[in-house]
Amino acid sequence: MYIGMCLCDLNKVDEPHLHLPYNFLDYLNSYKAYFEDGDKGMIEIQAESPYVFETDGNFLSNITKNKWLWIPYYETLFDANLRDHFKEIYDQIRKSDIILGIHQPIRDINILSDDSYWHERSVRSIEESMRFANDMNAIYFIIHMVQYDNWNMPRQQQFETSIDVLKRLSTFYHKNSFSFVPCIENLEFPKLPATGFEISFCYDTIRKFWPKIKICFDLPHLWNSQRIIKNHAHTPQPFHMISGFDNFSEICSRDYTAYLYSLKEFECIPGEIFLYHIGGCYDNMTHGIPGLKPWENPFDNAMNIDCPSRCYDLSREMDVSKTLDIIVSWSDSCIRMILEADQKPNAEAQRAISDIRKTLKAKTKRLERKLNA
Ligand SMILES: [Zn+2]
Numbered sequence: 174m175y176i177g178m179c180l181c182d183l184n185k186v187d188e189p190h191l192h193l194p195y196n197f198l199d200y201l202n203s204y205k206a207y208f209e210d211g212d213k214g215m216i217e218i219q220a221e222s223p224y225v226f227e228t229d230g231n232f233l234s235n236i237t238k239n240k241w242l243w244i245p246y247y248e249t250l251f252d253a254n255l256r257d258h259f260k261e262i263y264d265q266i267r268k269s270d271i272i273l274g275i276h277q278p279i280r281d282i283n284i285l286s287d288d289s290y291w292h293e294r295s296v297r298s299i300e301e302s303m304r305f306a307n308d309m310n311a312i313y314f315i316i317h318m319v320q321y322d323n324w325n326m327p328r329q330q331q332f333e334t335s336i337d338v339l340k341r342l343s344t345f346y347h348k349n350s351f352s353f354v355p356c357i358e359n360l361e362f363p364k365l366p367a368t369g370f371e372i373s374f375c376y377d378t379i380r381k382f383w384p385k386i387k388i389c390f391d392l393p394h395l396w397n398s399q400r401i402i403k404n405h406a407h408t409p410q411p412f413h414m415i416s417g418f419d420n421f422s423e424i425c426s427r428d429y430t431a432y433l434y435s436l437k438e439f440e441c442i443p444g445e446i447f448l449y450h451i452g453g454c455y456d457n458m459t460h461g462i463p464g465l466k467p468w469e470n471p472f473d474n475a476m477n478i479d480c481p482s483r484c485y486d487l488s489r490e491m492d493v494s495k496t497l498d499i500i501v502s503w504s505d506s507c508i509r510m511i512l513e514a515d516q517k518p519n520a521e522a523q524r525a526i527s528d529i530r531k532t533l534k535a536k537t538k539r540l541e542r543k544l545n546a
Contacts, residue, residue: 177215
């Protein structure tokens, strides 16, 4: 079981003296403080600084400006202090039993853009972040297929454009002999893929040319997609879906956990899910602490993550306990899960991860006992 956190270099809520990637080791050490014997850790780096810059119309990898890239390339730094500092980070990561994942950049990324410059810049930036993932010995890399809200472009067209990009990324991956696991992630509607059908349709198409592809299943994104689709349920022909197969009345009539549970009808769910993203969901707020109201914190309030459904206001918040039950029932012994609570201070996120880890262990044991009984 690997339960971990994401670290984003543009996280605004952290203590002012903690800057990523400079203070990566401080994050690493404070995170380890919550480990029990035998716990395994996982960190997902969401590096948002641009990966490319351009000179004379040529795109170059942005080794000097993107400081994340200084970690693998510390040997090329002129400043001896910086060189030593980033060498230390790199050595510690390699020595630790924490596994790393890298998330593609999302700022200024729009592969749907008509502007060929923005399209090209977006793809190059993703390619360079894949190179970073390889240099960091990351075990997985997360790709957003269509990162941009486009309500007017038919979803079939969005799908085709993003498949062309995925084909290019696959060629780049194979040409460079990368070995990390590439994962597509479900996103918030109208980004793509947003529904169970779309995840399965995209996955089946991509694995034909990129057999190593897996799924990062984002639980809050599914929450918000369902909420947004419900809010638009009465608009005529609203969604330009990939095909008529997505059953909107089922998406809209079920509550969140019933919809989540129904997704196991798709062949790739849960079998091809490599990891889960989780975050507290309350109305349209999706990156909080699971089982807490947005104004609560895990030091003063018990997280509702192992309790009956009546503990939740189901019209407004996710039944986290039942959601975790479903995931435990879907998983063999190896659950990988990243808490995305970037609206919350780092200390609260770490405390929450520790509670989620304990709860998942308890739920797994309970299920094993039940199956053996
Ligand atoms: Zn993502």
